[in-house]
Amino acid sequence: MQRVKFTINGKEVEVPVGSTILQAAEMVGIDIPRLCYDPDLSPLGACRLCVVEVKGNRLLPASCVTPVTEGMEVQTESPAVIEARKTILELLIANHPLDCMTCDKMGDCRLADYCYRYNVKESPFTGDQHDYAIDDSNPFIIRDLNKCILCGACVRACEEMTGQDNLSYLYRGFDRKATTAADVPYIESDCVFCGQCVAVCPTGALIEKSMSGQARRWDIDKVRTTCPFCGTGCNFDLAVKDGKVIGVLSAEDAPVNGRMLCVKGRFGWDFIYNERRLTTPLIKKNGQFVEASWDEAYDLIAEKLNGIKDQYGPDSFAALSSARCTNEENYLVQKFTRAHMGTNNVDHCART
Amino acid sequence: MTNPISEITDETELMLLIGTNATEAHPIIGYKMRQAARRGAKMIVCDPRRIDLVDEADYWLQLKPGTDIPLLNGLMHIIIKEGLEDKNFVAERTENYEALKETVQNYPPEYVSELTGISVEDLYAVARLYANTDKAMIFYTLGITEHICGTRNVMSIANLAMLTGHLGRPGTGVCPMRGQNNVQGACDMGALPNVYPGYQAVTNDEIRQKFEQSWGVSLPAKVGLKIPEMFEAAHEGKVKAMYILGENPVLTDPNSNHIRAALEKLDFLVVQELFLSETAEYADVILPAASFAECNGTFTNTERRVQRVRQAIEPIPGQANWQTICQMSTKLGYPMEYEHPSDIWNEMASLTPSMAGINYQRLENSSLQWPCPTEDHPGTPYLHKGKFTRGLGLFQPSDHIPAGEMPDKEYPFLLSTGRILFHYNVTTPYSEGIASVWDKEMAEIHPEDAEKLGLVTGQQVKIQSRRGEVISAVKVTDRVQPGMVWMSFHYAATPTNALTSDALDPVTGTGEYKVCAVRIEKIPEVAHA
Structure with a gap:
């Protein structure tokens, strides 16, 4: 691969030809702030927060869309750059609710992170503020466009990840909005509720409804696991607070799916808390199920299964194992069937 | 794949x-x-x-x-x-x-x-x-x-x-x-009537001896029954007892009335389940199951990729499924003692050459695709490089085999079935959010047929086959061809598989869910005065 040499913050480095300044900076461990840039999406260069100073260029180019050239000299935190970033952040928060103390995204909000980094507390700019109604139309996603910074990550995720093309920009100027066709609530749109838009949103504009009011982001334990629905094998993190699952979060290093999930994987997990879950063994007595202890259940199973095996032979027993259960559980079921019951009558729904 | x-x-x-x-x-x-x-x-x-x-x-x-x-x-x-x-x-x-x-x-x-x-x-x-x-x-x-x-x-x-x-x-x-999250793995683990883990044949003496030695018992050499054969044998009174873990054949197997009758005939049925499913209703004993969020283990996806499942919360029934199976087996007289699911995996891997190189340490921060015969093997992303498993690839030509049941005068519509995005088989109806939006079957029917039958989207119809009948709402759409009706099988209120045909593939015993003949009858709406 061809490489190109340039200087960043006074340090000479070599990166592959075609790298943007932002990518090159990442390669050498320099963190350039970014809001609209997302490694999984096409570059947009819209938020301008990633601007840098390039010697000989009187403008401050956006590093996410500017390729490195031979001999380029880049400063990522020069006074001019810092001043520009502060102004951008001040403009952004001029029309952004500063209700961070109750915002569900606090702790995982890049806008707040950068305001902290550049000590932007309030905005000198005054003017109109949006007063959009919150889209609470569906069971999965809360959409508060008052918190939208128009980075367009949701629009690109809908188009480039899922390919659903359900989101785009509507209106002009101050009224510009990243929204559905005809600006209808999600539930009335062509949304398939994959939640990719939520996964890429850098602010609190799009959040998981199940997690709202449940936990500060830093109090959430993440448990990496594999989706229990189809055979694709998506990985995600179960968000756990106080021993309870409150949601699903994308895991960018998931081998098969990256941050992509579908409606079932991201939002279908709540079957685990359905009130109809069975919690104790049940034994049928006179046609009615009666709660029993584990030992009572095992004793009855032992008596009946061993009795039937003794009376009618091993092949009078059959087991159905499960394509929804783990490998380990399946191994045990076939081992039990073969080793104890003495029959190969074991199957599962692969064929049905 | x-x-x-x-x-x-x-x-x-x-x-x-x-x-x-x-x-x-x-x-x-x-x-x-x-x-x-x-x-x-x-x-x-x-x-x-x-x-x-x-x-x-x-x-x-x-x-x-x-x-x-x-x-x-x-x-x-x-x-x-x-x-x-x-x-x-x-x-x-x-x-x-x-x-x-x-x-x-x-x-x-x-x-x-x-x-x-x-x-x-x-x-x-x-x-x-x-x-x-x-x-x-x-x-x-x-x-x-x-x-x-x-x-x-x-x-x-x-x-x-x-x-x-x-x-x-x-x-x-x-x-x-592959359909379900771990249908690949369930096959790989030998939850099949003819093979042990890793597709090792139960009829092969050498292999059987290997498992006999490890498990400390003598093992049957005769191939067991496939699902449809099990239910047939239950009908005939030959299979007397069953244990069903995490499956709901009453909703998911073809010609479900036949399945119900078979379950009725059993002397004893144990079901291990999350919910009191339609199948569990027939049980004599129900053991409560733990969900994926409550268990440690592994799933294997459609590309043979083994990945970890991790326990996030305490098991709602008090213990994980592997513990229940072990306790049950021990109580029945065959002790099973493991400290952790990784011990179960290790035992399996020690008997299964194609997975011998996979262990929980290697899976901690990554995943592996089998075949993976040794601990330094990187796994196998794609198969058949340079050579097929059997050596040369065998062309096996086939002539056209018409479906087991085609529409006729009496049952003029062709019913085909499948999944929809918002549901996965019969678990997601228990998700409150999903069930609140996608709450009922919407049988797809072509506009031409809808017009003939006087149907509009949302109307209720009775759909009948030679095996059963269900009530469903319809959705008028040109996604289907004229003469065809398409339904999912996710809803207990519309158990589509009461209709489907149990014409089986002779090799796999898979039912012909994709083609059967039905008739459709409009249910007259109650007239309002």
Whole structure:
């Protein structure tokens, strides 16, 4: 691969030809702030927060869309750059609710992170503020466009990840909005509720409804696991607070799916808390199920299964194992069937 | 899948989809297919229904249900006639080519067009495109296998891929997308009547002795019963007792009234389940099960990738499923003692050469695709490089096998079934959010038929087959062909499988969920005064 040499913050480095300044900076461990840039999406260069100073260029180019050239000299935190970033952040928060103390995204909000980094507390700019109604139309996603910074990550995720093309920009100027066709609530749109838009949103504009009011982001334990629905094998993190699952979060290093999930994987997990879950063994007595202890259940199973095996032979027993259960559980079921019951009558729904 | 999912976006130049509705049944794979099509890869969709991916496709072959073999034979006929086959691949890596040639000779495009409903022009175009593209992948799902001729359908797909040399390289291959999260793993673990873990035959003396030694018992050499045979044997009184873990055949197996009757006849039924399912209702003892969030273990996905499942919360019934199975077995007189699911995995791996190199340490921060015979083996992303498992690839030509039951005067509609995006089999109806939005069956019916029957979207109908009847709402849509009705099987209130046919593939015992005959009757609405 061809490489190109340039200087960043006074340090000479070599990166592959075609790298943007932002990518090159990442390669050498320099963190350039970014809001609209997302490694999984096409570059947009819209938020301008990633601007840098390039010697000989009187403008401050956006590093996410500017390729490195031979001999380029880049400063990522020069006074001019810092001043520009502060102004951008001040403009952004001029029309952004500063209700961070109750915002569900606090702790995982890049806008707040950068305001902290550049000590932007309030905005000198005054003017109109949006007063959009919150889209609470569906069971999965809360959409508060008052918190939208128009980075367009949701629009690109809908188009480039899922390919659903359900989101785009509507209106002009101050009224510009990243929204559905005809600006209808999600539930009335062509949304398939994959939640990719939520996964890429850098602010609190799009959040998981199940997690709202449940936990500060830093109090959430993440448990990496594999989706229990189809055979694709998506990985995600179960968000756990106080021993309870409150949601699903994308895991960018998931081998098969990256941050992509579908409606079932991201939002279908709540079957685990359905009130109809069975919690104790049940034994049928006179046609009615009666709660029993584990030992009572095992004793009855032992008596009946061993009795039937003794009376009618091993092949009078059959087991159905499960394509929804783990490998380990399946191994045990076939081992039990073969080793104890003495029959190969074991199957599962692969064929049905 | 012979090849990994990542090659959809990274490698392939053409995707041929046959009997697979990926954006709904395997959404992430479907989304990746869309991405690939939009970056310029060609897409051919063969499906009787106008599935979402038709919008991305270069060709949509809207075949009549149950005519996959004539279609595939027709494509091979053209490829051979025009000399587009991969002559080197056929010569070096396959056998029985002459027999294939002889069979597909009888499928000229005009005849195939008549059988399938696809234009001669499209048959030529698709045959040339597939054969002339260097890296082409074929994807199929239950639209291929859930037929009386499912095995023959699959063989015909393999014939097409071998004929054109589309195997054993990145970006090529035959990719069946497995249904459930761990259907691959359940097979791999030997939850099958003929094999131990790793597809080691129970009839092989040497292998059986290996398991006998490890498990400390003598083991039966006779192949066991497949699911449909189990229920048949229960009917006949030969199978007296069953243990069912995490399956709900009453909703998911074909001709479900027959299944119900079989369960009734059992002397004793143990069901281990999350919910009091329709199947659990028949149990004598129910053991409460733990969900995926409550268990440690592994799942194996459709590309043979073994990945960790991690316990996030305490098991709601108080213990994990593996513990319940071990306690039950121990109580019955066969002790099973493990400290952790990793011990179970290790025991399995020690007996299974194709997975011997996989362990929980290696899975901690990554995943591995089997075959993975040793601990320093990186896993196997794609199969059949340079050589097939059996040596030479065997062409197994097939003639057209019509569906077991076709529409007639009495039952004039063809019913086909499948999954929808928002549900997964019979678990998601227990998700409050999902069930609140997608709460009932909406049987798809073509506008022409709807007009004849006087139906509009949302209206209730009675759908009857020779085996049963259900009530459903309808959705009027041109996604289906005239004469066809399409339903999912997710809803307990509309148990679609009361209708489906238990005509079985003779090899796999898979039911013909994709084709049966039904009639539709409008339910008169109650008149309001």
